[in-house]
Amino acid sequence: MSDRMRPIPFGQLMDWIIEEYQTYGSIFGVSKLVRHAENDPRLPLFGEQMEAPFGPAAGPHTQLAQNLIAAYAAGSRFFELKTVQTLDGEDLPVAKPCINAQDECYNVEWSTELRVPEAYDEYVKAWFALKLLSREWGLGSPDGFIFNMSVGYDLEGIKSPKIDAFIEGLKNAENTPVWAECRAWALEHLGRFQKLDARYVEEISPRVCTSITLSTLHGCPPQEIERIATYLLTEKGLNTFIKCNPTLLGYEYARETLDALGFDYIAFDDHHFKEDLQFEDAVPMIGRLQALADGRGLAFGVKLTNTFPVDIAAGELPGNEMYMSGRSLFPLTVSVAKMLSKAFDGKLRISYSGGADITNVEKLFAAGIWPITMATTLLKPGGYQRFTQIAERLRGCGDQPFAGVNTAKVSEYVEDAMGDPYYRKPIKPLPSRKMKKHVPLVDCFAAPCRAGCPIEQDIPAYLRLAGEGRHLDALRVITERNPLPFITGTICSHRCMDKCTRNFYEDSVRIREVKLEAAQNAYDELLKELRPAAPAKGKKVAVVGGGPAGISAAYFLARAGVPVTVFERKRQLGGIVRHVIPAFRIPTSAIEKDAALARAVGAQFELGAEIGSAQELLDRGYTDVILATGAWKPGKLPLEYGGAMNVIEFLERCKSDPDGLSLGENVVVIGGGNTAMDAARAAVRAPGVKKVRLVYRRSRRYMPADEEELALALSDGVEFCELLAPVGVRDGVLKCEKMVLGAPDASGRRSPVPTGETAEVPADTVIAAVGERVDTALYERCGVAVDSRGRAVVDPDTLETGVPHVYVAGDANRGPATVVEAIADATKAAKAIAGVTVETYTATNASPDYGRALAKKGTLCTDCASCTESQRCLECATVCECCADVCPNRANLAIRVPGRRMRQIVHVDGMCNECGNCATFCPYDSAPYRDKFTLFWSEADFADSGNEGFLLLDAERQLYRVRLDGQVADYAVGEEGCGLPDEIRQLITAVWEGYRYLFGRQTVTTA
Template sequence: MGDRMRTIPFGDLLEWMMKEYRDEGKVFGLQKNKFYISKDKARMGTAFGINLGSGSGPAAGPHTQLAQNILTAYLAGGRFIELKTVQKLDGEFMREAIAKPCINSEDEGYNVEWSTELKVEEAHREYIKAWILCHVAMKEFGISDVKDFAFNMSVGYDLEGIKTEKIDSFIEGLKDARKVPFFSECLETLKEKEGLFSSFTAGDIDAISPTVCTTLALSTLHGCPALEIERIATYLLEEKGINLFIKCNPTLLGYEYARELLDSLGYGYLSFDDHHFKEDLQFDEAVAMLKRLMEKAKAKGLICGVKLTNTFPVRVERKELPGEEMYMSGRSLLPLSIEVARKLGKAFEGRLPMAFSGGADALNMKELLDTGIQPVTVCTTLLKPGGYARLSQIASTTSRKLEGTYRDIDLQKLEALSDTVLSDERIRKDFREGTLSRKTGSKLPVFDCFKAPCVGGVSTPHKDGGCPLEQNIPEYLKLAGRGDFGKAFSVIIKDNPSPSILGNICSHPCQSHCTRVDYDKTLQIRSMKKLVSDNAQESFIESLAASALKSEKKALVIGAGPAGMSAALFLQRNGMKTVVLEKEEKAYGQVRYLVPDFRIADEAIDRDFRLAERLGVEFRFSCGEKHDLEALSKEYDYVVVATGPVLHAEGKGELEGRQVLQASEILKAAKAGKLDVAGTVLVAGSGFQAIDTARVLKREEKVTSVAILGTYGESADWVPFDEKAHLSEEGIEVIDSLEEAGSFDVLVNGDSFTARYKGKPEQSNVFYVGECRTGSGAMVSASADGKAAAREILGREGIEDDFKEFRLEMKPMDIYIAKGALRKSLNSKEEGSRCLRCHDICEICTEVCPNRANVAIDAEGFSNLHQIVHLDGMCNECGNCTFFCPHSGEPYRDKFTVFWTKEDFMDSRNTGILKNGNTITYRDPEGNVKEFEGRPVGLEPKVMSIISSLLDRYPHYLLDMDGR
């Protein structure tokens, strides 16, 4: 497919908007329950003489490039609309100059685009269309009785370009749209289509102001001399007579400050040198220049201020985006932007007008506006799941924050905010739990793609990624949120053989894949499991009886660790007699004998053991370690070997006069109450074993200090966020190099493991599971391995297992209401209410697309509530949907696609259709093309269903631009 966006004719936009609203209760994918209705309209705030419902909106960028984007932003609550930057280089030149994908907002944001990809004239028309559409929507949907929004134009990058005829016409045409024939054409189209509306009247058409913009943001390139910036600003103030905001960069802070600050917050991997800091505008010259410009603006009755902040360039080092350099945004930019604001505010004693954009979102917007900074615009937060709907929450928390005209900056509040931001855990890199990407290994299907990424698995590859045990996580979270712990536990135990243990010490891969990690903080799934188990497991155990046997066959499990206990419980529960042999006196191996008490109590381990015991599993403890597998495989119908890995205790003894101990030795001795270590200790290793070992040693009376050194020279970033707090509280330092350790008396190098039976030929009735097969691994993975073996054995015997998926009935609108709202992590059972129910309604690709190019439609004959269709003409291949789709695919390439021109159809390999007049051209997944006169026949049923739905219910998606 090509990356060319097709602008939609104004009349089609009107019909699309009204049809979607009437038929589906949404506009360009935004549900009407996310429309923001301006409250207390008579007391609406103002800025620069413009009525505003709130002091926020979308920043100049992907959300303000097309008319439908701007309309969607307005409906959601954006009231200050910063139009995407235009410059003399445009259209085809920009499309070829911008590498694709051009946006990556997985965490901190990156982009390699800088101005509109449309021609300047096209952009001009899009902004006029959007201006009129917002007026229509304002009255038709009851959003406000008076105009509650403002547009702000953005131009760049040099005086020569700004003075060109096309940029000059652009500026003048937005100052007074009566100079532009297209404005009148749109008004005439409105009158022709007046019948579409019920509340928007002919009088409202006449009331639409031709003054689209009275403010302008000036963007200049890095390295632009101060004299050139001042010349451009003077021209815009004195010749164009427009209120002006000059975009300023964090380079004003100096290289050393920026580098030190980002390093301290965990962004040490960001690569940049000092050349932009040296070549860009310097702080002192910026202050002097701005003072002169403010005087010139005052003489003209205008305002001159700054927009904080503009781009922060970093080098591409980790393949985030193509090219060599990209611009950073989002939460990592926030502390830099706030510091620029603080320094400038102090230099001007609060009298410098400031607009802001750099990491703002719903959880900090109120505090930003309280300082007097206005308006505050956002971009990165809108590129994440929830998308435009996030503006609704922002607007609802900031309405009526603009009172009167521009006021001075409150320096005390700004100073306090600067301190608050720097201490906010949300801006630290390690606050985002788990791996960077939420994506899993499953292929993105053309149809039925909804997926809860927290639910993974080893037995069903299409569900891979999150929980290896494939627990019904959304269901038990919702039940726990309702306080129904008994029902929640019955859901957990269906797939989880050790709920109390895994509620305490699971490595929780589900959480690193949770969609909420892209909102605020990942759902505390493990904690919720513990809460449920603590409240319901004992009564559940009391209700258990020995399982009825469904087969005469018998199974033997060797080893009562996590994998063995899993296999035993599931086999016995499903009707096969199971015996377990264990060398120790009790079950659960390393969990019982190595994991410290502060992680898990013996009572929790015993509670899980009783689950298997009550079901009738026969345990034989203290039975030795060596077994004759060949003989046992003849005695039992099935043998499951779950004996754990082989431990290699290398490095024992002395090292340059220092005592050397193994982590497992320390943990086992501590658990048995026999630990005897003294002096200063260095723990070499990473992961939970190293952390546990350090924390155990710190509790020893004769140990004076403990430090942890990562084994592979990695920085302290490997330590999970929550664990850092424990280590800090207990006085344990994490160091990056041996030199930092100084002198120490005892060295701990960690344990190494190998699989006992990896590569060993299997007898047909012998299964090797867990760590004895894979080497060291997470307990949840070992449990999943045991479950998979049990499922295979049951299948061989024709016994239907009871791993049935349980689904709660949810109203779709209840799910949509939760989307787009940032919420801080909650305590107790309320945490479950933060679940977004991705397996019922995912639609993330529709939310994160700024151009609205991915849509969800109703169609018959599918498992998912809605099907995703891609609208090629609205896509510029920014790639943002790819980064957030939980599958491994790319929605803009892999989903069923609607094309608007033959050129675009031929330039693509996507499965999809082109409607040209009465002819429908279809390309199948193998690339075969068929043409049909009228409605297609004979195609695969699901394809037929999608095409029929588009023709009958969504004809507005089937634009025929070749036929115009």
């Protein structure tokens, strides 16, 4: 495929809009349309008016006509058109992919990728279309929106004939070919409109822009900036904003701010700060330009800010330097606003675009900072539809002209941003949100939370049921796959939440909490209805180990009617969870309740039973044995001198005899995993302990512990001693070698490198939490082979060992594992032994209320505490469409296919510039712009691409050229038995019959 977009002719553009709206009630996929009444207040600006003071920033959402129209439909009323310069089109070196918006946003694009005349046409087409649509469909006043052009990057280029024609054409488009094209189409098609007549069309104002934003490259001298702005004010007579860079803050301020907010990994040096406009030069320059504009009756101000240049240090995008935006830019940009507003006593107009979104737009407007433009928030799931919520927040913003910036409020916002968790980066790198699957051509909707869960818990189903107050039904769904709802509802590592699409809105749905809520509310009812199943013949299973894996295996087998007995060497069930994990993390009652579920379905338990070998059980009449012993063997901490207490021993003592501990005042825990965090938090609570320190050879960013566990340890007062490798302990002192971080290792973590320097850490007690292991003695006695890491060698599909009828589950299979991984192993072993199934509720993950799921798109929780988790769940199993949401150009479309419950994704090749944004947010490990079924507009584009897709060759015969599984052939799709798979034939037919406007621009040939 090509990364070149094909502008849509005005006639086809209008056909598309009208037919989509009349058939589906949406405009370029925007279904929650924002309407303003004719008498709604409008803010005056540049002698024009706008119904709302916000819209898309110059960037990916203002490059094509359809982008601007989609933004308007979602509520935008101020549009900063994408910057143009003399270097354009295919001559513009834009690396692809060019956007990475997973969290803070990075890009390597700058100005329009179209030729300047093409860009001009797009802006005029959008202007004319909005004049028609606003009146016809009652979306707002035809005079209630403003277009603002943007140019760069030097005076010579701006004066060139190409850019001068662009500027003059937007000042008055009346005599341009594209204006004539739009006007002629509207007059010829008046019959398609109810509220438009010829007079209205002929009176549409051709004055598209009365204002301009100047964008300059980094390093542009102040004299050049002033010359350009003077030219735009005096020679072009345009209301003018000059875009300023965050480098005005100075290197030290920017570095310290980002470091303090957890963005210390973002790499940049001071060269841009030295080369860019300096604050001491900016203030007098801006003052002179303001006076010049005032003298000519024009508006003048600054646009804050440009994106922030940083190094490409981790392969985020191709190249050496990229531009940062989004929430990480807000504290910097609002700081620039503070400096400039103070310098001009609040009298300088500020247009804003540095990390603006739903969390701060009201504050910015209240401080007198507007118009407000955005890009990063629109690049995330929800896309343009995020504007709908912003439009409601800013509805009724008044009709008063700019009256100054409230400098006190802006200063307050700077302080707030530094303390607001929203602007703070998590301690650890974000986990991958991707499922380890390739996206299918059809029916690609999936709940990534389920894929992230080792047992594929039916999460959407039980979230929905719990939200409806049907806790018993929710608990039935949960326990179909998960027999430990209390344990997992309390301490599950919740990998499901790592994958949750809601992470891209604000925070994950609190899935684990809902599981516990269902268990607490419906446990007694569920327990009453559980009964032992009728005994199944031919099987009798023994399980060795009464931890999570053993209890789970017993539950699944007993529920299927298989006689099963668990042999536990301790006097109580629960394994590591009961005997090691601290009581402040999980109460004993949670473990007892889960064990009672297994008993209720018929599982038997023998406690205090030491088992010598699997053969011993087979000799007693058991047909199968599952070995499910935990990781109780201590890891080894190599010290040159002195010794350390093993973490398992320590945590067991904390639970069995907490008052008997004598640790001294200073405790050091060595390690960086979840067990180390447990130990450190337990030590904090031990009698006599005054200080607990955690020593780790890497930084906390590279600790294996979960983000949640790190945060809890820090909140408990544990001091993290990072980049220290223990050497030895003697006389109350732990000697460590100082480390630095080197290159990343195979896991992606940066390897620690010794410096030769040492440090001393006070240590009355040292606890080693450096990885637990499984004691292989039992496996050796059973004849089970183990690998070099001490894990049993098993068939990965069944978990059966080389000894027939002997299976392994949990830690012995994986090494130290999570509770839910233990359940996954128990499920697999039970399936292999007795054909156990857990699919009863799989189909219920998809909601019957498609409209409700669709309505959630684009709406962020600004107060998540006031929402239920069911309300926050985006119901991805019902409607995903992330790739359609996040595409600025609307190149990924959701298509209704008769007979298919889900809308299907079709990619339109001619509308895609390969920005890569859909690849970031597709929950599959895939890039939809390459991997989804693609509609091509020309034979040349089809031949130039490797995408699987289709090209219409003959409309009358419904003949298509199709690439499928790498093979190209022509098919008469309208004929039965044409040779295509039914799902593909149905998809192509659905596009033709329901979305024919998509084919309008291509040349149809006769085969």
